[in-house]
Amino acid sequence: MAGAEVKIEPAGGGPGGSLGTSGDAVREAIARADCGEGVVVLADLGSSILTVRHLLQGKANGHVRLVDAPFVEGAVAAAVMSSAGQSLEDVARAAEEARGASKF
């Protein structure tokens, strides 16, 4: 949908593929996704949110943004905005606005 130019980097699961979150996997995914204009991070719930917040602690310059958005809808909205060349601010806002979107 968004085209090949938008990098979507999954980082699900704990170390060894178990249920949970791996800080290393998340950090590496953020690095892969970063093309210089910023990164929007979507987390599902629980430890994934705690992990991302921990990773971003102390480097809150806004370049990597954890958004409060539904996982699937937020990712779709963000990816389309990003592929259209919109700013990090607008990409993050589109993801967060997905919270209020009806499916039909």
Place this chain on the structure above:
Amino acid sequence: MPASSESTVALPAGVALHARPAATFVKTALRFRSRMTVALDGKVADAKSILAVLALGAVGGTELRLTAEGEDAPDALAALSSCVSGLVE
């Protein structure tokens, strides 16, 4: 002076406004500064919001009403109309 324009265009037969065509539609709208809407059966969606456009549930052959408001409204509307006519599955 901001202009506003409105037009009606039909989705090609057999092409629903599902995820990929809707993404093409929204990306076209995002190229312009004008505010744009797309409406169907009384439901109005922001043409620059993929989720709003998807929620219209437009099926192939449906008439869509497009509006644009802003300095580049005529160009925006022309581009969006031709985008809709040219959508493929």
